[in-house]
Amino acid sequence: MGDNEKKYVEEAFSTNWIAPLGPNVDFFEKQLSEYVGVNAAVSLNSGTAALHLALSLMGVNQGDVVLCQSFTFAASAFPILYCGAEPVFVDSESDTWNIDPMLLEHAIEDQLQKGKKITAIVVVHLYGMPAKMNELLVISEKYGIPIIEDAAEALGSTYNNRACGSFGKAGILSFNGNKIITTSGGGALLSNDNSLISKTRHVSAQAKDPAPCYLHTQVGYNYRLSNISAGIGRGQMEVLPERIEKRRAIFEQYKQGLEGLDGISFLEEPNGFFSNRWLTTIVFDENKFKLGTIEDLRQYLETLNIETRPLWKPLHQQPVFINCQMYKNGISDRLFATGLCLPSGSNLSESIIESVITEIKKYFVT
Numbered sequence: 001m002g003d004n005e006k007k008y009v010e011e012a013f014s015t016n017w018i019a020p021l022g023p024n025v026d027f028f029e030k031q032l033s034e035y036v037g038v039n040a041a042v043s044l045n046s047g048t049a050a051l052h053l054a055l056s057l058m059g060v061n062q063g064d065v066v067l068c069q070s071f072t073f074a075a076s077a078f079p080i081l082y083c084g085a086e087p088v089f090v091d092s093e094s095d096t097w098n099i100d101p102m103l104l105e106h107a108i109e110d111q112l113q114k115g116k117k118i119t120a121i122v123v124v125h126l127y128g129m130p131a132k133m134n135e136l137l138v139i140s141e142k143y144g145i146p147i148i149e150d151a152a153e154a155l156g157s158t159y160n161n162r163a164c165g166s167f168g169k170a171g172i173l174s175f176n177g178n179k180i181i182t183t184s185g186g187g188a189l190l191s192n193d194n195s196l197i198s199k200t201r202h203v204s205a206q207a208k209d210p211a212p213c214y215l216h217t218q219v220g221y222n223y224r225l226s227n228i229s230a231g232i233g234r235g236q237m238e239v240l241p242e243r244i245e246k247r248r249a250i251f252e253q254y255k256q257g258l259e260g261l262d263g264i265s266f267l268e269e270p271n272g273f274f275s276n277r278w279l280t281t282i283v284f285d286e287n288k289f290k291l292g293t294i295e296d297l298r299q300y301l302e303t304l305n306i307e308t309r310p311l312w313k314p315l316h317q318q319p320v321f322i323n324c325q326m327y328k329n330g331i332s333d334r335l336f337a338t339g340l341c342l343p344s345g346s347n348l349s350e351s352i353i354e355s356v357i358t359e360i361k362k363y364f365v366t
């Protein structure tokens with residue numbers, strides 16, 4: 001936490017605004033929309049809820065196909081199932097690790113040929129690295145299929161100086177405990193489309209029609225963010241620039257410390273791409289290890305109390321999605337088999353990062 005989160009939460013108590021609305025909610029939403037550069041943001045109780053509403057309000061229905069990046073966290077695709085639609089997965093390209101525009105176009109052509117109705121495309125800016133938005137927007141336009149940007153990991157990332165979350169018909173953010181800023185749990189839907197924004201406000205608060213009695217003509221959800229959580233978010237927005245700087249410094253320190261080792265590579269920013277470096281990720285050539293695999297290295301670091309994690313297990317490999325179609329080029333499978341997320345928390349000191357670097361170096365064949 002920064003310095004002011006507690007103050008804004010106490011304000012909520014002292015003014016008795018303990019509800020899923022109130023001044024902190026309004027303020028937080030204004031901060032978000034101004035920061036990302038969109039007409040409006042609606043704060044919600046999770047990123048998953050934001051994605052569910054985006055899909056549902058953009059007309060994703062039973063039996064539709066939604067194309068989705070395979071290399072991501074499962075919450076990018078779960079809401080497709082909530083809508084009764086069919087997730088169809090698309091592999092990544094190697095420059096950003098995000099959805100491959102060429103393969104996406106091939107998937108669209110193929111699905112259309114099979115007579116499928118494709119209602120949306122879920123693009124993810126994984127680990128904070130922006131996806132290739134220019135190419136993706138051209139495809140979205142060409143086929144008239146809207147993009148939803150999953151920017152849950154990418155608050156503060158930009159593509160050609162424009163914020164992730166501002167390109168699609170809708171963008172979503174997450175403020176879960178593990179993200180670059182947190183409200184303990186929360187999310188937001190971002191859009192330039194005022195009609196989508198007002199529909200989101202309406203259905204996220206139980207779809208109460210304006211009438212003296214409780215009148216509902218639509219299905220509602222209880223998805224709003226509380227004024228207490230929004231108070232935390234309000235304070236977190238003040239420290240977001242520092243957090244980004246810190247995460248980027250952690251990335252630079254790992255890179256400088258490990259770059260010389262033969263068989264290690266980092267995810268570089270292509271020209272015009274700016275990543276918040278939510279997590280520092282690294283890909284290894286396993287032939288360079290003392291013991292064989294990435295899992296051996298992970299376990300070795302664990303014995304030293306250094307927690308690393310495999311990269312996201314692609315969704316086409318997940319048992320829950322095993323019957324879904326996948327357009328494959330092998331990239332996400334290879335990343336999963338050879339990559340690791342290194343300790344990247346904003347509270348890690350330079351000397352801790354240095355000790356992680358030292359241990360990884362020891363593991364390499366010299």
Ligand SMILES: *Cc1c(COP(=O)(O)O)cnc(C)c1O
Pocket residue numbers: 045046047048049072073075076124150152153173174175176186187
């Ligand atoms: C965290 C995350 C989500 C879900 O956000 P919650 O707020 O935890 O529901 C969705 N997509 C990605 C890529 C995420 O990392």
